[in-house]
Amino acid sequence: MRLTIKDVAKMAGVSPGTVSKVINKTGSISPKTAKKVNKVIEETGYQPSFSAKALATQKSNLIGLIFHVEFSHPxxxxxxxxxxxxxxxxxxxxxxxxxxxxxxxxxxYIAKSKYFQLAGCVIISGEELEPPLKELDESDIPCVGIDIELNGPKSSYVSTDNHKVSSTVVEYLYLNSIKEVAFIGGPSDSNISNIRKNAFLHYLDLFGMVKRPDWIQYGDYFEESGYEAMKRILASGPYPQVVYTASDMMAFGALKALKEEGIQVPEEIKIIGCDDIEATRYSNPPLATVKQDRVKMGRLAAYMLHDLITGNADSCSLLVDPQLIIRESCAIGSEVTIPS
Known part of the structure; x- marks a missing residue:
């Protein structure tokens, strides 16, 4: 029969809370009491359960994952x-x-976090904090946002540097004598998409490149919206030399629209996406894109949350640099590259 923390406490002549404090090395326990409890644990081979470890600190080793975006997006x-x-x-x-x-x-979320004695939460909310998430952000529960800005007293966030996403694309095209570029963004009220769009327009102005209202279109980050946006660009008049999209999925939709019109990629129109999801390597042609370092973002978020929980670091924000990946969909004869 498996021993419980109550059994160990009874054998040692102490309370279950005292046993838990000895196990977790928390609180003020005399050396004599700790020695007595540890002797019982050693003699019985007692293995503390998950709930026993949480008893003293009122915290479990559970992290709440709050996902307010399409989980299907790669x-x-x-x-x-x-x-x-x-x-x-x-x-x-x-x-x-x-x-x-x-x-x-x-x-x-605050009530749920306390009920499960969560150590902290990670929030992936896409564009904006809904009221329940805002309340969680403003609480004393450690939180880290991924691709969403948090400003609470015990909150941090990590995101791609979305300004650099667009500046890298436009600089590369400018250095390769391309001046006619269209943009397909996410929803018009999307903060991330608008950062990319505004940076795109800023660098078009800076380099004296062509700017046409009809070449700015919007989608929802998924393939069908990229297809429809590309159709609108083609119907608007002169074709751009390059179409830059705010997600790889929309770039795939744009490629489909171009193929239906018999337009050759990259010979007639070039395509650049954003994200560098796995499928970009296997599309026809392989898709040029701006890589967001998903592995690095996930790892950073985990370490940042751990540091908030343990008190090893204060709230902070980190922006991860993107990397331009040129593949066949944006092949240029004698290209000039930008050092990463």
Whole structure:
């Protein structure tokens, strides 16, 4: 029969809370009491359970994963996998919150976090903090946002440097004598997409490149919207030399639209996406893209959250540099590259 923490406490003549404090090396316990408890543990071979470890600190080793974006999108999927692996190496387990559970009830993330005695939360919310998430951010629960800005007293966030995403693309094209570039962004109210769009337009102005309103279109980061946006660009008049999209999925849709019109890529129109998801290597032609380092973002988020939980670091924000990956869809004769 497996011993419980109550059994060990009874054998040692102390309370279960005292046993838990000895196990977790927390609180003020006399050397004599600690020696007595440790002797019982050694003699019985007692293995503390997950709940026993949490008893003294009122915290478990559980991390809440709050996912308010399309989990099917390859970018977020890979970020989460990287986070999950790293946070596991640091000794934590994940508890995934279902968004639907919060729509029609008075429950909130703070109440759930306290109920499960969570050590902290990671938030992947896409574009904006909904009220329950904002309350969590403003609480004393350690939180890290991935691709979403958090400003709470115990919150940090990590994101790609989205300004550099566009500056890298435009600088590369300018250095290779390309001046006619269209842009397909995410939703018009998307903060991330607008950072990329505004940086794109800024560098067009800086380098004296062509700017046409019809060459600025919007989608939803997924393939079908890229297809429709590309159709609108083609119908608007003169064709651009290059189409730069705010996601690889929309770039795939744009490629489909160009193929239907019999337009050769890269000979007639070149395409650059963003994210560097796995499928970019196998598209026809292979897709040029701006790589967001998903593995690095996930690992950074895990270490940042661990440091917030343990008190080893204060709140902070980190921007991860992107990297331009040129493949056949944006092949240029004698190209000039930009050092990374």
């Amino acid at each position: 970018f977020f999927n890979e970020v989460v996998n990287s986070f999950k692996m790293t946070i596991g190496e640091l000794g934590y387990d994940l508890l995934v919150f279902s968004r639907e559970n919060f729509d029609d009830t008075k429950e909130d």
